[in-house]
Amino acid sequence: xxxxxxxxxxxxxxxxxxxxxxxxxxxLSFRSVLAPVLTIRALPTRLPDPARxxxxxxxxxxxxxxxxxxxxxLPLLAVGAATAARARAAGFTSVTSAEGDAAALAALTxxxxxxxxxxxxxxAGRDQGKDLAASLRAQKFRVLRRVVYTTEPVRxxxxxxxxxxxxxxxxxxxxxxxxxxxxxxxxxxxxGLARHLTGVDAISIGxxxxxxxxxxxxxxxxxxxxxNQDAMLAMLS
Numbered sequence: 001x002x003x004x005x006x007x008x009x010x011x012x013x014x015x016x017x018x019x020x021x022x023x024x025x026x027x028l029s030f031r032s033v034l035a036p037v038l039t040i041r042a043l044p045t046r047l048p049d050p051a052r053x054x055x056x057x058x059x060x061x062x063x064x065x066x067x068x069x070x071x072x073x074l075p076l077l078a079v080g081a082a083t084a085a086r087a088r089a090a091g092f093t094s095v096t097s098a099e100g101d102a103a104a105l106a107a108l109t110x111x112x113x114x115x116x117x118x119x120x121x122x123x124a125g126r127d128q129g130k131d132l133a134a135s136l137r138a139q140k141f142r143v144l145r146r147v148v149y150t151t152e153p154v155r156x157x158x159x160x161x162x163x164x165x166x167x168x169x170x171x172x173x174x175x176x177x178x179x180x181x182x183x184x185x186x187x188x189x190x191x192g193l194a195r196h197l198t199g200v201d202a203i204s205i206g207x208x209x210x211x212x213x214x215x216x217x218x219x220x221x222x223x224x225x226x227x228n229q230d231a232m233l234a235m236l237s
Contacts, residue, residue, distance in 0.1 A: 007168075007170055008031040008164060008169055008170055009030050009032045009171065009172050009173070010035055010161060010173035010174065011033070011173075012035050012037050012175055013174070014037075014038040014151065014180075015039075015040070017082070017176065018034045018036045019034070020082065021229065022034060024233060025233070033160060033164045034158070035161035037157070037180050037183040037184050037187060038153055038154065038179060041149060041151075042149050043150055045147060045148055046146075047067075050070050053071075053074055054075075054113055054117045054118035055074060055075040055112070055113055056076040056120075056121045057120055057121065057123070058076060059105060060128065061082055063123040064092075064123075065090070066146075067123060071121075072092045074092075074121075076094065076096070077098065077109055078095060078096065079101065079102065080097055080100065080227070081228060081230065084097035102132045102135075103135075106132055106135045106136055110139055115139065115141045119144050120136065120141055120143050120144065122136075122144065122146070124145060125148075125149050125150060126149070126151070128147075151179060157187050157193075165200075171199075171201065175205065176232075178208035178209045181212035181213050185215045194217055195217070200218055200219055201218065202218040203224065203236070204224065205223075205227050
């Protein structure tokens with residue numbers, strides 16, 4: 001079991017995901033330092049009549065809050081377990097997880113839905129979900145993509161995170177997207193933190209984030225075996 005006195009894990013994902021990950025780490029006896037490098041801002045959007053929708057597709061847990069109560073009895077297909085858990089917590093009654101990435105969500109959708117049964121509502125962040133929509137449209141599905149949130153980079157890392165990195169009290173940093181990796185690289189560079197990362201493992205949810213992280217001198221960059229939080233946390237033990 002991890003020793004709580006060990007160096008901490010840096011969490012860079014936006015809230016509420018950062019606090020969710022911190023709770024998971026605490027349950028595993030890890031300490032954590034929160035350093036969300038993006039903030040989530042909800043966007044107004046026109047949603048279709050839920051009576052017309054066959055199913056909802058959620059490629060990120062951040063999209064769940066943008067769905068009103070009258071959508072919560074529709075089937076919701078989530079990209080992974082964390083997104084599925086957030087949907088259930090919000091009151092959705094029929095939730096299935098693809099346990100993977102956008103490709104896994106497309107495969108789950110093709111297995112559970114029929115093109116002739118009505119449109120699919122894909123809720124996503126700005127500039128997200130386009131490839132997923134295109135993949136399903138190529139399979140004759142009608143996909144209604146709606147942008148319900150956007151992400152905005154923070155101006156600087158939190159002082160507590162900067163202090164922990166400078167004091168070399170961080171053993172690993174978690175990166176849940178390429179966007180967070182790109183922003184962290186810029187903020188860490190601006191703060192003069194690069195030389196303090198040589199003893200830190202960067203743990204990436206996928207290859208795109210890992211590529212972005214190569215701009216900094218990490219001890220090593222490790223890519224999770226599967227694109228989900230469970231696989232990332234398994235690399236800490």
